[in-house]
């Protein structure tokens with residue numbers, strides 16, 4: 001399927017991963033984000049949750065948007081999905097094969113570079129990995145490509161070197177940086193879908209702001225719902241990793257909460 005309106009994130013759930021993935025699908029999520037990085041994600045557990053949901057007749061593979069990631073060696077612990085001595089292109093191919101095995105599918109919908117090799121800029125290693133990811137896409141093992149944890153500089157350098165631009169950018173979204181305004185603007189001009197994570201946890205002070213509380217009270221919504229409705233209003237694809245079924249329901253319901261243009265503008269510039 002094409003990118004859904006909301007993505008359920010599976011980080012840090014460990015043994016609860018299968019049950020929470022199944023629950024999220026039961027509650028109505030159709031987008032699932034994971035990574036072949038055992039340190040923070042239990043991707044095989046995501047696959048178990050998917051299999052349980054298929055068995056229960058909740059969804060079919062075609063109903064879902066499945067996204068996973070390639071993670072460089074420094075972002076991993078000892079539980080590697082590839083041979084650390086292999087070259088980077090081989091590591092990408094091995095990581096993808098392992099992801100497909102974990103997820104019980106022959107393709108994912110989005111394959112994301114978890115983070116560039118350096119915070120300073122788009123490196124030769126990144127170009128190599130990105131090329132290998134594009135070959136995975138060309139072979140039909142992912143429909144789309146994305147990058148995560150990138151700065152505007154990374155994206156500008158990608159573009160300047162003539163690299164294919166991603167379909168998705170997935171970033172931690174800080175209100176103090178205008179909710180990643182520069183990166184979002186770059187994405188909007190190039191029809192790249194911006195996926196925002198840590199919308200709640202990175203912005204605890206903003207959630208306490210009387211302006212957000214006022215909007216929530218007027219709209220009879222929760223503070224997280226206002227933040228997610230704002231994210232959707234500015235064109236983001238938000239992620240949530242809540243483990244609470246009531247929060248899952250509330251987060252999905254934020255799609256029906258339409259903020260006024262002046263409310264969106266006020267939240268956009270609340271802290272930066």
Ligand SMILES: NC(=O)c1ccc[n+]([C@@H]2O[C@H](COP(=O)([O-])OP(=O)(O)OC[C@H]3O[C@@H](n4cnc5c(N)ncnc54)[C@H](OP(=O)(O)O)[C@@H]3O)[C@@H](O)[C@H]2O)c1
Nearest residue numbers: 009010011033148197198199224239240241242243244247
């Ligand atoms: N690309 C990357 O490097 C990267 C990094 C981090 C995360 N991610 C992705 O983003 C996903 C989401 O991560 P996140 O950092 O945004 O944090 P998160 O896992 O979504 O955590 C949100 C926190 O807020 C709480 N919360 C309270 N009310 C809530 C509500 N109504 N809705 C949702 N949460 C509520 C949750 O508690 P309850 O569980 O009690 O609701 C939880 O403690 C991850 O699972 C992962 O897929 C990607």
